[in-house]
Amino acid sequence: MFKPLDPLLHSELRLAIMSLLISTDEAEFPFIKEQTGATAGNLSVQIDKLSAAGYIEVEKTFKGKRPCTICRITPAGQQAFEAYVEALKSYLQI
Amino acid sequence: MFKPLDPLLHSELRLAIMSLLISTDEAEFPFIKEQTGATAGNLSVQIDKLSAAGYIEVEKTFKGKRPCTICRITPAGQQAFEAYVEALKSYLQI
DNA sequence: TAAATAAGTTTATAATATAAACCAAACTTA
DNA sequence: TAAGTTTGGTTTATATTATAAACTTATTTA
Numbered sequence: 001m002f003k004p005l006d007p008l009l010h011s012e013l014r015l016a017i018m019s020l021l022i023s024t025d026e027a028e029f030p031f032i033k034e035q036t037g038a039t040a041g042n043l044s045v046q047i048d049k050l051s052a053a054g055y056i057e058v059e060k061t062f063k064g065k066r067p068c069t070i071c072r073i074t075p076a077g078q079q080a081f082e083a084y085v086e087a088l089k090s091y092l093q094i
Numbered sequence: 095m096f097k098p099l100d101p102l103l104h105s106e107l108r109l110a111i112m113s114l115l116i117s118t119d120e121a122e123f124p125f126i127k128e129q130t131g132a133t134a135g136n137l138s139v140q141i142d143k144l145s146a147a148g149y150i151e152v153e154k155t156f157k158g159k160r161p162c163t164i165c166r167i168t169p170a171g172q173q174a175f176e177a178y179v180e181a182l183k184s185y186l187q188i
Numbered sequence: 189t190a191a192a193t194a195a196g197t198t199t200a201t202a203a204t205a206t207a208a209a210c211c212a213a214a215c216t217t218a
Numbered sequence: 219t220a221a222g223t224t225t226g227g228t229t230t231a232t233a234t235t236a237t238a239a240a241c242t243t244a245t246t247t248a
Contacts, residue, residue, distance in 0.1 A: 001129055002110045011236075012104065016096045019185045029195070035095055042237050044197055065245065067195055085186050091113045092179050105205075123226070136206050138228055159214065161226055 003087035006080055008053050013038050014046045018081050021056060021073040029069040047071060055080055097181035100174055102147050107132050108140045112175050115150060115167040123163040141165060149174055 009015055016036045020027055027035075033043050047069075050056045055077030059070045073081075103109055110130045114121055121129075127137050141163075144150045149171035153164045167175075 002106075002113070002131075005106045007235090010104070010106065012096075012099050013236080015185050019096070019187070023187070033195095037096075039238060040194095040196060041198080041239075044195095045236080048197095067244085069196075088182070088186070091109050092182070093113070093117070101204090107205080127226095133207060134225095134227060135208075135229080138226095139205080142228095161213085163227075 001090070003090045005087050005091075006084050008049065008055065009080060009084040011046070013042060014050055015084075017043075017046060017050060017071070018055065018073065018077065021071060022078065022081055026070060026072050028063075029071070032071065050077070053080075095184070097184045099181050099185075100178050102143065102149065103174060103178040105140070107136060108144055109178075111137075111140060111144060111165070112149065112167065112171065115165060116172065116175055120164060120166050123165070126165065144171070147174075 009018060013036060016038075017032055020032055020035055029040075029043070029047075032038075032047075033040060036043065038046075047056070047058060051058045051071075053076075054074055056071050056073050059072070061068050061070065103112060107130060110132075111126055114126055114129055123134075123137070123141075126132075126141075127134060130137065132140075141150070141152060145152045147170075148168055150165050150167050153166070155162050155164065
């Protein structure tokens with residue numbers, strides 16, 4: 001009847017992060033922060049969770065002399081996102 | 095960019111309850127319990143929240159001698175559900 | 189060189205979801 | 219008819235989660 005919703009994706013901020021990465025496939029921390037309107041702290045935590053789950057990969061480099069955190073979605077992340085969308089449809093009849 | 099998601103609806107069980115009531119427009123507690131697979135306790139709590147928000151109305155009657163709790167969606171609930179679906183679309187590009 | 193800004197991380201708190209425990213009434217059956 | 223079981227829930231306790239506040243480190247800029 002109702003398919004279970006991946007709790008990792010069923011979170012407003014994490015879903016927004018994944019949604020961004022699905023379409024841009026690479027994004028820097030400040031960009032994600034701006035687009036989602038999240039605080040840096042919250043964003044940092046949620047990125048860690050997605051990264052720990054293998055849904056995104058995080059590269060920490062430098063841009064000039066400043067640190068620069070780049071996020072990319074992984075194949076596992078793409079798959080999980082698509083599965084989540086499918087599951088959601090069982091609730092929304094769309 | 096990303097529309098905020100009504101936290102009352104962005105919950106797996108409450109969304110399932112609303113989804114059922116959108117299509118059946120009247121359902122008894124045991125039926126919702128069976129369809130959602132929720133425990134009675136959890137269901138009771140979540141029904142209370144939806145009811146307190148005015149998204150559903152709860153009628154407590156009797157069926158023969160046994161208590162019978164009937165739930166219906168309200169116009170405010172319908173509207174909130176539709177708004178939630180619209181907001182979700184900003185995350186899912188569907 | 190002092191203050192402000194950038195880019196994060198860590199930690200504390202508040203909110204939430206969930207199950208476990210509980211309750212009351214009605215049925216079943218020994 | 220007394221004991222146990224089932225139905226239909228509610229209340230409460232716990233564990234998880236989300237979030238912001240506080241902090242760190244390095245870099246600009248006045």
